[in-house]
Amino acid sequence: MDTIIEFENITFSYGEIPAVKEISLKVDRGGFVAIVGPNGSGKSTLIKLALGLLKPQEGKSLLFNTNVEEFSAWERIGYVPQVASGMHARLPMTVSEIVSQGRYIGFSPKSFWTSSAGIDIDNALDVVGAKHLKERRIGELSTGQQQRVLVARALVKAPDILMLDEPIGGVDVDGEERIYEIIRELNQQGITIVMVSHDIGAVMREAKTVACINQTLAFHGEPHELTRDELANLYGFPVEVLLHDALHEHR
Numbered sequence: 001m002d003t004i005i006e007f008e009n010i011t012f013s014y015g016e017i018p019a020v021k022e023i024s025l026k027v028d029r030g031g032f033v034a035i036v037g038p039n040g041s042g043k044s045t046l047i048k049l050a051l052g053l054l055k056p057q058e059g060k061s062l063l064f065n066t067n068v069e070e071f072s073a074w075e076r077i078g079y080v081p082q083v084a085s086g087m088h089a090r091l092p093m094t095v096s097e098i099v100s101q102g103r104y105i106g107f108s109p110k111s112f113w114t115s116s117a118g119i120d121i122d123n124a125l126d127v128v129g130a131k132h133l134k135e136r137r138i139g140e141l142s143t144g145q146q147q148r149v150l151v152a153r154a155l156v157k158a159p160d161i162l163m164l165d166e167p168i169g170g171v172d173v174d175g176e177e178r179i180y181e182i183i184r185e186l187n188q189q190g191i192t193i194v195m196v197s198h199d200i201g202a203v204m205r206e207a208k209t210v211a212c213i214n215q216t217l218a219f220h221g222e223p224h225e226l227t228r229d230e231l232a233n234l235y236g237f238p239v240e241v242l243l244h245d246a247l248h249e250h251r
Contacts, residue, residue: 001028003065004161004192005050010059012045019045022059023217029160032183032193034207036200038235041214043196044082044165050194051079051163063161078102078154078191080164083146095133095141095149096121102156124152128182144175151182162186164195168202180206200231 005027012019020042027033035043048054049061052068061068063077091098099121125131128148138146147167154162167183168176180202187193197203203210204223212219212226212234219230232238 003027004029004063005194006062006065007046007049008059008062010046010049010056010061012042012049012054012056018215020049020213021215023213024059025211025217025220027192027194029192030187030190032187032206032208033195033211034203034209035194035196035211035213036198036203036234037213037218039198043213046213047079047163047165047194047196051077075157076160078157078159078162080147080150080154080162080167082166082169083143083150091138093138095125095130095136095138098138098149099124099153099156102153121152121156124155125149127155127186128152129178142172142175143169144171144179147171147175147179148182151179155186159191161192161194164193166196166198168197168199176202 003026007023007025010023011021023042023046035046037043045054049056050063050068052061052071055069063071064073102124122131122134125134128151130145130148130152133141133145133149138149141149151162151164151167162183164183167179171179176199183193183195184206193207195207204226207223209221210219210223210226211217212230214234218234219226228238
C-alpha cells in the first residue's frame with residue numbers, strides 16, 4: 001500500500017502537560033481512518049501535528065514521505081476545523097467569501113497568503129449541496145450548514161487528503177447524516193479521509209480503520225476488530241450505549 005500520512009514515534013506536550021506520547025501510525029492512500037478517544041486524549045493535537053501547526057518534541061510527521069516541516073505541496077491537503085460556537089455569527093462574510101479562502105495554501109500565518117490557482121467555488125459548494133447558500137451570510141446558517149461550507153472551503157483545491165476535526169459537533173441528526181454522506185462519497189472518489197470523532201457509533205459504520213488514542217496509541221485496525229473491553233479500557237467506563245447497533249452489526 002502507498003502510505004501518504006505517517007507519524008513516527010511522535011510526542012508532544014503543552015508545557016508540562018503531555019498530549020501525545022510515542023505514537024506511530026500510518027494512513028494509506030484512499031484510506032478512511034477515524035481517530036477516537038476521550039476528551040483531552042490528544043486527537044486534535046495529532047491532526048495539528050500532521051498539518052505542521054504544532055512541532056513535535058520527539059519523532060516526526062510525514063506527508064507523502066516528506067517531513068511536514070519541509071512539506072510545501074499544501075494544495076494537496078484539505079482541513080476542516082471544528083465549528084466554534086457563535087464564531088461565524090460575528091463574521092460579516094458571505095458563504096462565497098468563506099469558501100474562497102480555500103485558495104490559500106497552507107495553514108500557518110506564514111503561508112496563508114500564498115494562493116493556488118483554478119478555484120471553482122460553485123463546484124465545491126455543489127459537492128456539499130450548499131450552492132443555493134452562496135450569497136447568504138455565514139452567521140445566518142445552521143451549524144450543519146456552516147460545517148458543510150467549511151468542507152467546501154477545504155475542497156476548492158481538489159485535495160488528495162481531507163482532515164476533519166469533529167465534523168459533526170453541534171450538528172443536528174439530519175445534518176450529521178448529510179455530512180457523513182458527503183465524506184463517504186469523497187472517500188469513494190479516492191480522497192483519503194482522516195477524521196477526529198467522538199461518535200463511536202458513526203465511526204463503526206463509516207470508517208475503514210479506527211485509531212484509538214489516549215495520549216498513546218491503544219488500538220489501530222478495522223472497526224469490527226475493536227472490542228467492548230478495549231473501548232472500556234480506552235474511556236475508563238463501558239461505552240456500549242454509544243455504539244447504537246453498529247457494533248452488533250459486526251459481531
